[in-house]
Amino acid sequence: MSQPPFLSRPSVRLGLVACAAAIATILVLALYASVSKRKTEALQTSFRLVNLDEKTVDPAQWGKNFPRQFDAYQRTNERYTTKFGGAGSEGMAKSRLEADPRLVTLFEGYAFALDFNQRQGHAYMLLDQRTTKRVTQRPQTGACLHCHASNTVAYREEGIKQGAPGSLDEAFDSPHARQQLMAGFESICKMSYQDATKLVQHPVACLDCHDPRNMQLRVTKPGFIRGIAALAQSGEPTPHLPSIEKWRKGGGKEAYDANRDASRQELRSMVCGQCHVEYYCGPKTTLFFPWNKGLKVEQIESYYNDYKFSDGHRFYDWKHAKAGTEILKAQHPEFETWSQGIHARSGVSCADCHMPYVREGAIKISDHQVRSPLMDISRSCQTCHRFPEAEMKARVEIIQDRTHILMSAAEDAIVALIRDLDTARKAGIPEARLQPAMELHRKAQWRLDYVNAENSMGFHAPQETARILAESIDYGRQGQLSVKGLK
Numbered sequence: 001m002s003q004p005p006f007l008s009r010p011s012v013r014l015g016l017v018a019c020a021a022a023i024a025t026i027l028v029l030a031l032y033a034s035v036s037k038r039k040t041e042a043l044q045t046s047f048r049l050v051n052l053d054e055k056t057v058d059p060a061q062w063g064k065n066f067p068r069q070f071d072a073y074q075r076t077n078e079r080y081t082t083k084f085g086g087a088g089s090e091g092m093a094k095s096r097l098e099a100d101p102r103l104v105t106l107f108e109g110y111a112f113a114l115d116f117n118q119r120q121g122h123a124y125m126l127l128d129q130r131t132t133k134r135v136t137q138r139p140q141t142g143a144c145l146h147c148h149a150s151n152t153v154a155y156r157e158e159g160i161k162q163g164a165p166g167s168l169d170e171a172f173d174s175p176h177a178r179q180q181l182m183a184g185f186e187s188i189c190k191m192s193y194q195d196a197t198k199l200v201q202h203p204v205a206c207l208d209c210h211d212p213r214n215m216q217l218r219v220t221k222p223g224f225i226r227g228i229a230a231l232a233q234s235g236e237p238t239p240h241l242p243s244i245e246k247w248r249k250g251g252g253k254e255a256y257d258a259n260r261d262a263s264r265q266e267l268r269s270m271v272c273g274q275c276h277v278e279y280y281c282g283p284k285t286t287l288f289f290p291w292n293k294g295l296k297v298e299q300i301e302s303y304y305n306d307y308k309f310s311d312g313h314r315f316y317d318w319k320h321a322k323a324g325t326e327i328l329k330a331q332h333p334e335f336e337t338w339s340q341g342i343h344a345r346s347g348v349s350c351a352d353c354h355m356p357y358v359r360e361g362a363i364k365i366s367d368h369q370v371r372s373p374l375m376d377i378s379r380s381c382q383t384c385h386r387f388p389e390a391e392m393k394a395r396v397e398i399i400q401d402r403t404h405i406l407m408s409a410a411e412d413a414i415v416a417l418i419r420d421l422d423t424a425r426k427a428g429i430p431e432a433r434l435q436p437a438m439e440l441h442r443k444a445q446w447r448l449d450y451v452n453a454e455n456s457m458g459f460h461a462p463q464e465t466a467r468i469l470a471e472s473i474d475y476g477r478q479g480q481l482s483v484k485g486l487k
């Protein structure tokens with residue numbers, strides 16, 4: 001009996017089917033692996049067309065590898081208006097002084113009475129600084145550049161000129177690079193603004209927030225590096241920054257270093273905290289962030305009150321032209337205010353709301369068009385909150401309207417106190433007797449300005465903001481009572 005041909009035998013057929021199935025499975029798996037690998041690659045890089053290193057300042061170079069992020073980054077030049085945000089053309093005066101003339105009275109004797117505008121997108125930061133009357137009509141220092149330019153390379157180059165060891169080729173996290181950065185920062189802070197600004201060309205750039213080797217987030221601004229280390233050194237609880245508490249438990253032999261110690265989620269706020277913070281930046285000492293006692297409004301005030309300039313005088317920004325008070329000027333304390341809110345406590349970062357994920361086909365990227373979250377509520381808020389868009393917007397505006405009413409009451413109180421102090425001074429009441437009222441003025445105006453300079457109109461921490469304004473009104477009216485008692 002002849003056997004059936006080899007390939008027709010049932011056992012062989014079965015084997016063949018199994019082989020084919022196995023090969024097909026392998027092929028499908030291989031394809032899947034390649035697709036998902038490509039998906040991950042797409043997440044990280046598109047294609048490495050350009051080699052990026054610590055010298056690549058120009059964002060257009062980075063844009064060759066990451067065109068989507070670069071496109072969005074460039075769109076920070078688009079203007080928009082929300083009820084309390086942005087700097088769009090309709091609806092809102094660009095000048096904050098024109099929008100609220102009480103500010104001119106509050107800032108009398110200071111450069112802010114000359115020119116104070118709505119903030120706008122990152123694309124404008126260097127231009128707006130170069131052209132403000134606060135710079136063109138008043139002498140300023142190179143310290144201003146800390147937050148208005150990409151200066152990682154400029155600082156290191158200057159540091160090398162000043163004698164710091166090593167070269168620009170060394171990694172940012174090397175000890176040499178750190179020495180270069182800090183030496184250059186100190187030196188540039190002392191220059192005139194006009195000399196210093198020649199050393200930079202770009203607004204905040206990729207290099208300032210990303211490690212060119214692997215695109216990981218990092219902080220590069222010396223003020224933040226020192227400020228956050230000082231905060232870690234304080235005993236102040238930081239439930240929203242768990243890595244600081246962990247560092248303290250570990251004994252903290254080396255200074256806290258965000259690039260080594262912080263989590264990715266923390267860095268998603270810290271990169272913004274490099275600039276959106278209260279700071280001192282004047283001719284008397286190197287720029288610093290006043291966080292040694294904590295991030296609350298009265299802790300910063302207390303640090304300033306204890307701080308002595310080299311001439312022995314206690315800290316102040318300027319003497320009010322009418323009231324004579326040594327005033328503290330507050331600047332955009334977004335990081336500090338966010339720190340006091342429920343979102344920070346819940347682990348929600350600046351980037352979660354201001355750089356939400358956008359899906360482009362199979363790819364999920366972070367929106368580098370940094371702007372108001374109200375421009376894209378579905379991506380910024382509805383990932384966590386299940387209420388309709390209009391409701392989320394209303395919730396923000398309710399908080400902002402309430403804050404605005406309280407803030408206006410505080411402004412009225414302090415403008416009235418300034419008028420009373422001026423009248424008393426003109427009536428010949430000696431400075432020494434006005435001192436208690438002037439101290440109350442200092443406290444009241446510091447709190448009002450802290451909220452006015454903060455750019456969310458209360459949203460980042462509604463109750464904390466209301467508390468600060470209540471104290472401001474109280475100190476302002478107490479000041480008036482104090483002046484009245486003198487007559």
Ligand code: HEC
Binds near residue numbers: 087269273335338344
């Ligand atoms: C839970 C979401 C959320 C988080 C977290 C958050 N913000 Fe905001 N932020 C907002 C909202 C809402 C506004 C108000 C926007 C408006 O009025 O158009 C705002 C306003 C701002 C503005 C003014 C925007 C404009 O258009 O004028 C700045 C600047 C800002 N935030 C910076 C920060 C920084 C820095 C952090 C982190 C330290 C942060 N925000 C954290 C939601 C958030």
Ligand code: HEC
Binds near residue numbers: 275
């Ligand atoms: C290098 C400093 C720096 C860093 C880092 C930085 N900002 Fe800004 N930001 C600025 C300056 C300066 C402006 C105002 C520019 C102007 O008005 O010319 C600004 C403006 C803004 C605005 C207003 C935008 C508009 O169109 O009105 C928002 C919102 C904002 N920043 C959020 C953030 C967030 C969120 C981060 C972190 C992801 C961040 N910024 C990181 C300096 C910085």
Ligand code: HEC
Binds near residue numbers: 115117118134145277
């Ligand atoms: C610690 C970071 C930091 C430093 C230092 C800094 N700025 Fe800014 N600046 C910002 C941020 C953040 C904004 C956007 C938020 C805002 O406008 O409140 C801004 C906004 C501005 C604007 C646009 C809005 C306005 O106020 O008219 C000008 C102009 C400006 N800064 C000038 C200066 C000058 C001049 C100096 C030096 C005296 C300086 N900045 C130092 C962070 C900084």
Ligand code: HEC
Binds near residue numbers: 045205364
């Ligand atoms: C003010 C800080 C800041 C600047 C400036 C900045 N980025 Fe980012 N970038 C971020 C943050 C925050 C993330 C989110 C990172 C995370 O969650 O790990 C991010 C993520 C990324 C990613 C990872 C994929 C993604 O989209 O989430 C790439 C790639 C990237 N950025 C490219 C760029 C390029 C290119 C530039 C310059 C044109 C740039 N970034 C400028 C803050 C910044």
Ligand code: HEC
Binds near residue numbers: 343352383393
């Ligand atoms: C990553 C998640 C996340 C995102 C994004 C987010 N939130 Fe929240 N939000 C929370 C959490 C968590 C709370 C605390 C309450 C809770 O646990 O449910 C909260 C609380 C709030 C509250 C109550 C605030 C208070 O002080 O009691 C408001 C209002 C709010 N969110 C609005 C917004 C808006 C508007 C946006 C977008 C700009 C936004 N949230 C984005 C998670 C988020």
